[in-house]
Amino acid sequence: MAYDCYCAICGVGFCGMHIETPSEASLERRRRWIEKRYRAMKASSNNPPLPHENEARDDPVRSYDPRIVGWDNVSWLYKAYCLGLSDQPDTKSKAFISGPGYYADIGEIAVKTESESGHTQQRNVFACYGSGSDDARGPVIPFHWCCYEILTRTLTGSTDTNNVNTDVLYTVMNDLCNMSGSALDVTYGPDYCATHPTNTPTLEKFIQTSVTEDKDLRVPPTKIHLNGRSPTSPFGNLPLEMIYRICSFLPGESIKALTEASLSMHLVSQHNYFWEKTIQWDMPWLSEFHALKAGKEKSSLPDDINYKRLYLWLDNMTAPRYGMDNPSLTGVANRRRIWKVCEQLAPRYLKGLEEVAQK
Numbered sequence: 553m554a555y556d557c558y559c560a561i562c563g564v565g566f567c568g569m570h571i572e573t574p575s576e577a578s579l580e581r582r583r584r585w586i587e588k589r590y591r592a593m594k595a596s597s598n599n600p601p602l603p604h605e606n607e608a609r610d611d612p613v614r615s616y617d618p619r620i621v622g623w624d625n626v627s628w629l630y631k632a633y634c635l636g637l638s639d640q641p642d643t644k645s646k647a648f649i650s651g652p653g654y655y656a657d658i659g660e661i662a663v664k665t666e667s668e669s670g671h672t673q674q675r676n677v678f679a680c681y682g683s684g685s686d687d688a689r690g691p692v693i694p695f696h697w698c699c700y701e702i703l704t705r706t707l708t709g710s711t712d713t714n715n716v717n718t719d720v721l722y723t724v725m726n727d728l729c730n731m732s733g734s735a736l737d738v739t740y741g742p743d744y745c746a747t748h749p750t751n752t753p754t755l756e757k758f759i760q761t762s763v764t765e766d767k768d769l770r771v772p773p774t775k776i777h778l779n780g781r782s783p784t785s786p787f788g789n790l791p792l793e794m795i796y797r798i799c800s801f802l803p804g805e806s807i808k809a810l811t812e813a814s815l816s817m818h819l820v821s822q823h824n825y826f827w828e829k830t831i832q833w834d835m836p837w838l839s840e841f842h843a844l845k846a847g848k849e850k851s852s853l854p855d856d857i858n859y860k861r862l863y864l865w866l867d868n869m870t871a872p873r874y875g876m877d878n879p880s881l882t883g884v885a886n887r888r889r890i891w892k893v894c895e896q897l898a899p900r901y902l903k904g905l906e907e908v909a910q911k
C-alpha cells in the first residue's frame with residue numbers, strides 16, 4: 553500500500569493490520585513489552601517522552617495480540633463506507649452514502665454494486681479527503697459502518713441512521729479534513745483496541761455478574777457528617793433539579809472535582825440517586841448498562857447498588873488503556889473513545905442543522 557487513510561470517525565486505517573503469531577516466544581516478548589511500556593507511560597504521565605524516545609532501544613511490538621484479536625473480529629476494519637456529494641442535480645439530498653467497499657490504495661475507496669437487473673457489476677472509485685473523482689464531484693469521507701452507527705447515536709440520540717442529515721454532516725466533515733488528506737482534524741485518542749465497538753455480546757452479562765457478586769459495589773453509601781461546618785457555596789441556594797441539570801453538562805471528572813470542591817455539592821452527592829444520574833449523563837455510550845437498568849423489574853440488577861462506587865468502577869474498567877486484555881471490555885473501551893470523537897463533531901453538526909432551519 554502506498555499510504556493508508558483512516559476512518560473519519562474512529563481514526564483507524566482501512567488496511568495494514570498485523571496480528572502477532574501465537575508462539576510462546578512472541579507472546580512472552582509482547583508481555584514484557586506491554587509491561588515496560590505501561591510502566592513508562594504511567595511514570596511519564598506528567599512529563600510525556602518525545603515520540604518513540606523510549607522505543608528506540610527495543611524492537612517495539614506494533615502488532616495486535618492474537619489471544620484477543622483474530623482475523624474474524626478485525627474484518628470490520630477493512631469494510632469501508634463513504635459519505636460523498638451526489639452528481640445528480642435534482643436529488644432532494646445532495647449527500648449520499650456508498651458501501652461497503654474496500655480501500656484501494658492512494659487514498660481511494662472502491663465500491664462494487666450490481667445493476668438493478670443483477671446482471672452487471674459496476675465499480676465506483678471515490679477519492680477520500682481529496683479533490684473528487686469521476687464518480688463523485690467532491691472528496692468522500694470514509695468510515696466504518698459501526699462507527700457511523702455510534703455517530704448517529706451521538707448526533708440524534710437514536711439508532712436509526714436515516715435520522716442523520718447527511719448534507720449537514722458532509723459539510724461538517726469536509727470542512728474538517730486534515731492537511732495530509734488522511735483523516736479529520738479532530739482528536740482521536742490512542743487506538744489501543746481493534747475490537748468491534750458495538751458487537752459486544754458478553755458485556756451485559758459481565759456487568760450484571762460483577763454488580764451481583766462484588767459486595768464492594770453494594771455497600772451502603774457513606775453519610776457525610778458536617779461537624780459544625782456550614783455550606784456556603786452558591787450551589788447550596790439552587791434547587792436540586794437545577795444542580796442535576798448543570799451536572800448533566802459536565803464530564804465525570806468535573807463532577808467528581810465539583811463534589812470535592814464544594815461542600816454543598818458534596819452533600820448533594822451523598823445521595824445514591826445523584827450517582828445513578830451521573831452514570832446516565834457521563835456514560836451515554838454504555839448502552840448495555842442502560843438496557844440492564846431499563847429491565848430492572850426483571851431483577852436484572854440488584855436493588856442495593858452503591859452507584860458512586862459503581863460509577864467509579866465502570867469509569868475505570870471501560871477506560872481505554874494500553875495492554876487491555878479483557879475481551880468483555882475492549883470493545884466498549886473502543887466505543888467510549890469513538891464517542892469522544894463524535895462529541896467533537898456534534899456541536900458543529902447541531903449548528904449546521906440550525907442554519908439549515910433558518911434558511
Ligand SMILES: [Zn+2]
Nearest residue numbers: 559562696699
Ligand atoms: Zn471507524
